[in-house]
Amino acid sequence: MDENNLIKMELTVNGEAVSMIVKGGRRLLDFLRDDLHLTGTKEGCGEGECGSCTVHLDGQSVLACLTPMERAIGCSVLTIEGVGSPTNLHPVQAALLDEGGVQCGMCTPGMVMSALDLLERNPDPTIEEIIEGISGNLCRCTGYKKIIYGIQQAAQELQAASPAGTVKESVE
Amino acid sequence: MLYRKYEVAQTLPEALSLLSSHNGAVVRPVAGGTDLILQLHERILSADVLVDISRVPELRGIRLENGQLVIGAATTYTEISRSDLVLKNAFVLAxxxxxxxxxxxxxxxxxxxxxxxxxxxxxxxxxxxxxQADVVVCGPNAERRIPITEFHQGYRKIDLNPGELIKEIRFAIPAEGTGTAFYKYALRKSQAISVVDAAVCVQLSDGVIKHATVALGAVAPTIIRSPAAESVLIGEPPSEDLFDRAAEAACQDARPIDDIRGSAAFRKYLVGVCTSHAVRSACERAA
Incomplete structure (x- = not known):
């Protein structure tokens, strides 16, 4: 063991290979923000309650504030920086803007990551399913309705855009 | 720094050897980390070395074995709630x-x-x-199988020796005609600690409850069974009156305290609410 607990972080972040020697023994959230400067992932409560730090680890939504950074070695991490771009927003991001689902913005990255996780599993969610899908994400500005409508709108757009046959069976 | 070293175990023997190979250091296993990393971050616990057991195959997955359902200790709730074996045989866990x-x-x-x-x-x-599940723990030399009611010895006190790991949970597949249910009262639907909860298994035979177990959460230093509620239920046909009487009996067995989430008196009341809901659902599912 190195005196300073230096470790090699080798993983994929937002589709790009990362390999760097950094201080270990921290949270995935600290690695993303402090070492990679991916500050879109927010620290809200820091105790797994608010969902602001939601990222995808090997395709599953997790809380970066409760994930030891070494857990991500060899894995694929998706953060909000890997979703759309300022000039080419992901439909979920665009719909949140359209519906007024963004105010202070603190919860938005986590909200988008949870919405993506939901829509991947369930492309045609009911309102109840959307509420359940984002129930691990707190927003203190919007009252949630505009976020829920935004996700519903994005689901409809993504459904309309996806080629026939790839859409999950809808309820009759 | 939350810990000085992180080691990833690939097999169960390797995990057990890593757990006992650091003389004098505080070594802790980590799987999901949702309790441990928080407790390290808030300095409620300390650790020198974390041993990652989340990918150890012997600790993962859900399987049927000789009429028993076996759930590996490192199986996640998402995996449990989507498991056909759990949904079919132990709906209460899903x-x-x-x-x-x-x-x-x-x-x-x-x-x-x-x-x-x-x-x-x-x-x-x-x-x-x-x-009525058992906990299987394994150490460097042997495995032990302990009823969960004995594994939890007191408030946050468990029957686990240094160097041992919780390996899996085992329980007999409930008999034909069994329904199970969980009912939780909390201040929010998600991200909330239970104020009170109840889990129930009932087996119906010819319209009468042949076997019943009632467990209550957050009303004592450990989860408890309610023998009073169970004896009210056994031998009776399900009815609203019976659910009320079982709820009343469960209240007698609860020993709740006042805390930030609710007063002892409110919890006593909720024990009845949770018990009657859970018993009713379990009976409906058994029928």
């Missing part, structure tokens, strides 16, 4: 898994972690009490 935290926590947190953390408000444990 129902409880969906009530733990929210999606992100369910993707990370594990059944073994919930058992080891031993919170009296742990949502997965009442179902295990109701299913």
């Amino acid at each position: 129902e409880a898994s969906k009530k733990i935290g929210a999606v992100q926590i369910q993707n990370m947190a594990t059944l073994g972690g919930n058992i080891g953390n031993a919170s009296p408000a742990a949502d997965a444990i009442p179902g295990l009490y109701a299913l």
